[in-house]
């Protein structure tokens with residue numbers, strides 16, 4: 409974790425710059441940025457992956473933090489999103505998820521969390537990220553993730569940010585991508601305390617795993633995370 413005043417200033421600057429592109433509050437956003445820098449500092453192999461990017465603010469932040477800290481981008485960021493919003497909530501997502509999708513006039517509806525792909529590509533140009541640095545993969549995870557697993561397996565995933573709200577996408581991402589995360593990689597579960605489906609998917613995934621991963625809390629219940637600790641790996 410960064411401790412220097414310079415790093416703190418740098419990360420707060422990044423938060424300000426990406427604020428128009430993210431709905432993630434400051435504490436979990438800072439944790440995300442710190443995790444990206446930490447993955448470089450401890451020398452983890454692999455890229456960074458965000459599943460559920462919306463307008464891209466967290467992904468952009470993880471790239472900007474690298475640029476400001478190291479003068480260049482060391483770890484590319486894969487951005488996976490439908491750019492068509494959330495799929496319909498299911499039974500395992502609970503009544504609050506269904507109520508959210510019915511309440512289309514709510515200020516928090518955000519058009520069912522829909523970001524326009526064109527706007528995201530414009531923002532990428534604004535930040536001057538190359539296609540190699542910022543890899544946008546539009547489409548439903550069930551279509552896009554299996555097609556990228558060969559590349560992700562080859563590169564490895566040093567940090568996986570899961571921000572897809574409902575049970576099915578969160579479970580699909582964990583099942584599909586956890587095998588490609590490198591030892592000591594962090595997995596951030598943005599919606600663990602907010603949406604029932606994310607919590608259920610996390611618990612079901614962990615129960616199905618033969619590893620004793622320990623869940624940890626970000627700030628005051630602003631999200632959860634776990635680490636793929638090398639000592640817990642069975643070779």
Ligand SMILES: C[S@@+](CC[C@H](N)C(=O)[O-])C[C@H]1O[C@@H](n2cnc3c(N)ncnc32)[C@H](O)[C@@H]1O
Pocket residue numbers: 429430431432459460461462463464465466467488489490491492493494495521522523547548549550571572573577
């Ligand atoms: C809460 S938003 C993500 C917020 C974002 N990380 C930020 O920084 O503000 C959830 C995103 O997950 C995406 N999503 C959910 N399920 C998906 C699926 N099965 N396939 C692709 N994208 C999905 C939605 O399109 C939406 O953009």
